[in-house]
Amino acid sequence: MATKLFEGLKEFKKGDFEKHKELFSELKKGQNPHTFFIGCSDSRVVPNVITKALPGELFVVRNIANVVPPYKASSESSYKCTASALEYAVEYLEVRNIVVCGHSNCGGLKALFYDEKKLNKLPIVKRWLSLLDDVKKSVEHIEDGAFREWEIEHLNILKQIDNLTTYPFVEKRFKEGKLNIFGWYYIIETGEVYNYNFDTQEFELIN
16 A cells, blocks of 8 residues: 555656646745634545645644644643644634534544443543543433434534634634634535534535
């Protein structure tokens, strides 16, 4: 499989790079992305593929279950990966949009319901997922596994949007109308993306 990676690099140079050669020449001067994309690390969810965005358009952070640690939790942690990317995107790059993108069949959210023995083999993941304890509790009463999965994947997106606004610099720009916040739900097997409508409080298909 390593060979495939190296062959891919060669194909990129001969294909996509040559196609956008002028764009890459401009990008050497710096970046001016319009959107900060918060996605899951899942290999099936690729921001630039989903949005057809060109290099330089998206500033991206990806982690297990597309989590945004709340401001207080981020301040107390030793290393602030997602929080530092968020701060850089909003305060320095001044992005106009933030997208929180969850997806179907999310392994990170499934892991919330692993038995303790299995989770203990993943201590770092277990600690990370503890940020989602309240989301887990909100669906624990649902007995149907498929429906519970569907519910928690949607609720998790909304939770992370709430967490975003705990950051003073995000809340300020959002209230000033300088920043848009979107919640997306991507269905892997259909390619459909649903956008959360804050007025109707429903996820609506983007078509």
